[in-house]
Amino acid sequence: MEMNISQSDYFTNYEDLEIHRLMLEDDPRTDSYRRAILENTSYFKGKVVMDVGCGTGILSIFCAQAGAKKVYAIEASNLSNLATNIVKENNFEEVIEVIHSKVEDVKLPNDMKVDAIVSEWMGFYLLHEGMLDSVLVARDRFLKEGGEMFPESAVIYVAPCSVPQLYNKWTNFHGVALSTFAKQLRASKSSKPEIMQISPEDLLGAEVAMAWINLREDTVNDLNSYSIQHVVGSSKMGQYQGLCVWFECNFPQLSSESRIILSTGPEAKLTHWKQTVILLPEEQNVEEQEPIAFQLDMNRDVNSPRRYNLELTLLDPEEVDHPIPCTCDMTKCILMKTVMLQHALNQNNIIEDEIIEDDE
Template identity: 35%
Template sequence: MAGNKLINNRDPDFSDDSASSGGDEAEWLDVEPEEDEPLAIVSLLDDSVFPDVMSMLTHCKEKHGFDFLALRQRLGLDFYGTVKLVNFIRQQIHDGRPLPETITLETIADDRYLKPVVDDDALILSLDELDLDDSDQEAVPPVADDVSREDLAALNARLAEELAAVNSQFADYRLAVEETLERRWGDDKRDATTESDEAKDESQYYWESYAANEIHETMLKDTVRTDAYRDFIYENKALFKDKIVMDIGCGTGILSMFCARAGAKAVFAVDKSDVIEKARANVYQNGLSDTITCIKGRIEDIDLPVPQVDIIVSEWMGYCLLYEAMLPSVLYARDKYLKPDGLLVPSFATIWAAPVSDPEYITDHVSFWDDVYGFDMKAMKTGIYEEARVEDLPPSTICGQPSQISHLDLHSVKPEELNFRSDWQSEVTQQVESIDGFLIWFDIFFTRSRQETIPWGTSVDPSSPDSKIPSAVAFTTSPRGPVTHWKQGLLLVDPSKGILTAEKGTRVSGEIIFEAPEENPRALGISMSWTTKDSERRQTWKLQ
């Protein structure tokens, strides 16, 4: 995955704002149904759609052997009990779990089943089509031939009261559902103070940014990325055959479908973003619903219907590898679900840093502000040396030997080790006027087993004669490789504290720190110190 709120000056055609908002805006247009449009009743047990409740229930009984009305009658459910039963069934099917052999009142006792699983569930909105006045009320005795007029009047009054109570219950619940729908369509006018007091997911913006099509189109068209996963999975079908696989952050479902086509017995595709609904449709359209189960939610908040999985596949990488902080979720799933000999796909990641000199870039994007059509706009340079940039620099801009700063064995690395500090050193390899900044990139390795390791210093640099990859599949985001949507992270050196000069052969060394800020764990802070024979400096940049 990749972030979508970063400076990206060399790719004007890709707008991150459009990825995070434009697509959503388009999707919300013309969604409100016409007033007289009939509701479509989605089956409780599959994706079939029906014009009324009874035809749907008949379908469930004839095709799946599930008699909803008989179960409701056996449990003696009133209106709210019926709502709980509907939502319990919806939740089980949504989570990919089979219904219990015996459903009891205790099974649906939790009040959380009063909350609709499907916000606009036409079945719940149409429960008035069912005869709900014979639920858990005291059974009405048959009327004897010699019943008195007074007794008959009392019986009629009681039935009228019970019917009124059921209608009132339904009206209250319909109102609650309508309020939920209003909030969904953005029509809720609740007091701002009340809303600000509600607990919010601090990462909600992150999930929302992945609901639009543009960002997924960008990632899918990154052939370096997508081909690597496809090639590893398809070239190692023996690893996937009859295995249980989990895909974390499944997005459109592409990796899950690769695994299913490779012979996986079951694939659980998990994503918190609303894109999961499109993934579910993609899976269905490609005839893979029997193998792939799509589950919406954070991996930390859901329970899989299986205790363990054989393989975890995930495309969790962000800019500079660790931006977006998705890897901790993968490690959480690894520790909770992956079998002791299970495989993580990919298995290893390394991070590299190198000094760069690019006078043309500085002229185009920094000095540019000194004179804009004859106007001094130096004010626009405020903060320009504090934020990391995402760029694809030419290989010729690298003016020193790359230095490896991190080596992650994903089968054993701990979440706390993702905030790290590392020594680095480089030797300037060409004569340059100044070192303008430092470039960060990463390499990714796919291995066939835990026994296959990637030693420290292994590079995927296609131009290096020492590049020997003991791995089935690997790729790099280095400028010396094909461009990827991750590009590289560019850390510009602030010249106000002195020009960083270095002759060919000069050794530059220091320390680099990667750390996610507490106030925004999805962001990334990078600090670097460096020493040459002439100077000693430290600078900090932000990815946010």
């Protein structure tokens, strides 16, 4: 299962203004960056910042509004011309310097280092389009020791789900039964991820973190592959039709009162990333607490570094390790939860006895 984008098309695609309109109007996305920057004005004041893949330049302008003394706005596509005009429109041409170049080819005057790097590099399921590589290259070349990354970390989550909006309507479509069509549709979609919105009530189990990415420390090679093998008890009776994948990004908590997190999960406000769903070729009916076991592998394509291959493998819950504690109804997991609960009760009794003795 894969999503394709060629190296030659990548920068050309980002000259499409509709893509930037979509991103700008994504309020959770844009407002998370605005708050992460403007609520940390005491940090940004007087700092030198690099914006990797600046697009229209809005993040660079946020940094200038927060008091940065210099912002290097790097943009490889021809959108750099528009960014330059937007910077002038906002009267920040003395602060923001738009550089039309790939960040890998940039040279700053006097081998200057920057205090912070900001970038909106995320793609579908976080890593699609592979722009994070360039951000890490910029970090290694330009970030001062102890400098800040905005965002500083990211997490990929997965959870089993139903997808009723794709299939349920075909059982009675204008009075015609089209379940045969739905079955073929499901099979045809199982070779490519579906970008769509999943309702929280359509999740069939708690999410599990598949990958943690530390933008301060991880290398480009660390991004080559991720894998998780997991078992989760179904949270309700339903139809297991796919695996839902989403991400969240965490910004540094410097002078802001609370940590700002950009989430693209089903329970968060809808973003243009929506969620990524890996569809099963055939659905499975599951009972409440029935174990759902799977392995998900995410590997960078060796011939096209901006492409990842996603492979979902359905596993036999009898043959794989379960998390402790596990939410499924298999006997071994129920016994383990009982033992853990009894241990917790005993510990509480010991603590209460110690308190009583102290009072005496």
